Structure formats: structure tokens, C-alpha cells
Amino acid sequence: MFGGGGLNPRKMKQMMNQMGIDLTEIDAEEVIIRTADEELVFNEPEVQKMDAQGQETYQIVGSPDTRPRSEAPAVEAGEAGDDESEADDESEAGDEIPEADIEIVAGRAGASKEDARAALEATDGDLAAAVERLE
Incomplete structure (x- = not known):
């Protein structure tokens, strides 16, 4: 060494x-x-x-x-599959904007929560684009 x-x-x-x-x-x-x-x-x-x-x-x-790389152990592949299906279930459950994101956009742009939610929905949840849209 x-x-x-x-x-x-x-x-x-x-x-x-x-x-x-x-x-x-x-x-x-x-x-x-x-x-x-x-x-x-x-x-x-x-x-x-x-x-x-x-x-x-x-x-x-x-x-x-x-x-x-394609040969992942069966245990890891099963766990990853479970995580992916949970993520799919969440996104299919209504594509709801997280409250924390709404608060961030509202605080940064000085807008109401309703306006922040609308901006986030219009920008598919993109925080930066939603703030820019409200400014």
C-alpha cells in the first residue's frame, strides 16, 4: 500500500x-x-x-x-417487481399531486394552494414549470 x-x-x-x-x-x-x-x-x-x-x-x-446484468437473483427480481407494481398502483390511483409539492409551489410563487395545484396539474407535476407558470 x-x-x-x-x-x-x-x-x-x-x-x-x-x-x-x-x-x-x-x-x-x-x-x-x-x-x-x-x-x-x-x-x-x-x-x-x-x-x-x-x-x-x-x-x-x-x-x-x-x-x-439480465441474470438477477430471483429474490431481487421478485422484490423489484413488487416495488414496480406498487408504484404503478399509486400512479393509477388518480395521479394526485402530493400536498408537499403544492405547498412548495405556493410558497415559491406566492400563490394560493388552489392555484399551485392547478399549475402542477397543468405541468404534470413539474415543480419548476409550475412555479414559472405562476410567476
Whole structure:
């Protein structure tokens, strides 16, 4: 890491502490790195987190299995499908504008809640466009 091939581990840890570097072992069962085309799956990897002046860096040691992105585990695919169906149910339930959005638009544009709701409905819920429409 620092080219300290001849340093003993205790001395290396002492030097890292002096430089403000904290090294933590993470007991990870699995690490998945998703790219546009594939997933790299590390089973039982050695994972270390290094915190140096607020910047966190993770080091993964192990041999990954590679699989195409389309091959998601069945559990994850089932969970994602449930989330999507809930989102579809919400949007089909009436496309109602959230009260928080109405309050934001009304406050920003200095308009009534009724005007803010109308502007949001006219702009398909686009907050910025609704504020612009009311100004």
C-alpha cells in the first residue's frame, strides 16, 4: 500500500494513525459491482474500509464470478417487481399531486394552494414549470 515491504504491521499501523488514516475490516458476505453489461459478484471477500481525512475508500480482495446484468437473483427480481407494481398502483390511483409539492409551489410563487395545484396539474407535476407558470 505504501511500499513498506520491510515494515512490521505494528509500525505500519502506527504510521497510518499519525497520518490520520483509519483502517477497518468489514465482515462482508458478498459484494456486487454492477456495470452496464455485467455484475461482478465477490462471495466471502476480504473487505477493508480506509478513512483518510474524511475520504472513504474500500478495498475488495477476492475472485469475482461474472454474470450478465439480465441474470438477477430471483429474490431481487421478485422484490423489484413488487416495488414496480406498487408504484404503478399509486400512479393509477388518480395521479394526485402530493400536498408537499403544492405547498412548495405556493410558497415559491406566492400563490394560493388552489392555484399551485392547478399549475402542477397543468405541468404534470413539474415543480419548476409550475412555479414559472405562476410567476
